Amino acid sequence: MIWHRLCWAYRSATLLIAAFSLCVATTGCTSDTAELTNEAQGIRYPIRVVATVGMVADIVREVGGPKVAVSQLMGPGVDPHLYKGTRDDVRSILGADIVFYSGLMLEGKLTDMLEKVSTKKPVIAVTKNLPVELILAEDNHVEHADPHAWMDVSIWEKCVDTVTNTLVDYDPQNESAYRSAAENYRAKLVKLHAYGKQVIESVPPKGRVLITSHDAFAYFGRAYGLEVYGVQGLATDSEAGLRQINALVDTIVERDVAAVFVESSVPQKSILAVVDGAASRGQQVIVGGELYSDAMGKDGTYEGTYIGMLDHNLTIVATALGGVAPAQGMQGLL
Numbered sequence: 391m392i393w394h395r396l397c398w399a400y401r402s403a404t405l406l407i408a409a410f411s412l413c414v415a416t417t418g419c420t421s422d423t424a425e426l427t428n429e430a431q432g433i434r435y436p437i438r439v440v441a442t443v444g445m446v447a448d449i450v451r452e453v454g455g456p457k458v459a460v461s462q463l464m465g466p467g468v469d470p471h472l473y474k475g476t477r478d479d480v481r482s483i484l485g486a487d488i489v490f491y492s493g494l495m496l497e498g499k500l501t502d503m504l505e506k507v508s509t510k511k512p513v514i515a516v517t518k519n520l521p522v523e524l525i526l527a528e529d530n531h532v533e534h535a536d537p538h539a540w541m542d543v544s545i546w547e548k549c550v551d552t553v554t555n556t557l558v559d560y561d562p563q564n565e566s567a568y569r570s571a572a573e574n575y576r577a578k579l580v581k582l583h584a585y586g587k588q589v590i591e592s593v594p595p596k597g598r599v600l601i602t603s604h605d606a607f608a609y610f611g612r613a614y615g616l617e618v619y620g621v622q623g624l625a626t627d628s629e630a631g632l633r634q635i636n637a638l639v640d641t642i643v644e645r646d647v648a649a650v651f652v653e654s655s656v657p658q659k660s661i662l663a664v665v666d667g668a669a670s671r672g673q674q675v676i677v678g679g680e681l682y683s684d685a686m687g688k689d690g691t692y693e694g695t696y697i698g699m700l701d702h703n704l705t706i707v708a709t710a711l712g713g714v715a716p717a718q719g720m721q722g723l724l
Contacts, residue, residue: 678710
């Protein structure tokens with residue numbers, strides 16, 4: 391079952407945890423810095439924050455502003471399901487004041503180490519306070535949760551509070567600045583969510599079928615009214631089976647699907663096999679574009695922000711499936 395693949399992420403954590411233990415023993419890293427408050431000891435600015443993936447890092451940058459310096463472990467095009475932490479990652483985590491990660495087993499191989507570090511300093515899963523009824527999971531078992539919660543902007547907006555409250559707890563003197571920035575950011579996310587609903591609703595109902603490389607878009611589909619299929623499972627560590635490819639070809643032919651989509655952090659081989667399979671049945675289907683799933687776009691670009699990432703996905707999907715959306719997206723920045 392696809393959910394069992396998430397458990398595979400635990401198996402390679404031993405070496406990284408050993409490296410973490412060695413670093414603690416040899417460097418004498420402690421949690422003293424993380425436990426200081428402005429009133430008692432004085433905090434050195436910018437506050438050193440480590441975030442695992444871009445979607446998490448972007449929340450911290452937006453809320454923390456100039457008072458935080460964010461180091462991101464996984465960059466554009468990196469698949470967090472398969473990511474192997476390095477000794478430099480260990481040093482960065484141990485040297486941070488606060489660590490934020492997505493959670494729900496997205497960072498599978500790093501999760502054990504992050505939980506161990508949490509006894510020394512604030513290590514926060516931004517999804518930890520999400521209402522259980524919002525989390526997609528097999529048979530409602532949260533331990534088998536779908537980690538791709540950022541694909542629904544209305545859900546990811548709730549994670550802003552977790553980041554904000556953590557920064558306020560660590561640095562209460564600047565509470566008003568953090569809460570003001572968070573309010574401004576949430577307003578932008580509310581606008582983005584409304585845009586998504588608008589452009590996807592413009593797609594003819596029969597064409598609201600989203601086929602991608604792996605099952606990263608279930609939240610996206612639920613939020614914006616799309617029927618979603620992935621060639622691979624939630625994780626990306628296995629080859630797509632021939633039976634699954636054939637089933638998707640059947641769906642494309644039966645539903646007259648106009649386009650399928652590749653992903654920036656997942657190899658294209660499996661989705662191209664679906665295109666070839668459809669062609670062999672006389673059904674021409676195009677690759678509608680490249681979507682951002684587990685990683686954002688290039689650093690320094692609009693698509694390298696969370697808002698830009700989702701604006702891109704929503705605009706590309708709506709247009710390729712026959713809907714109407716501005717060519718340059720919600721803000722004219724694509």
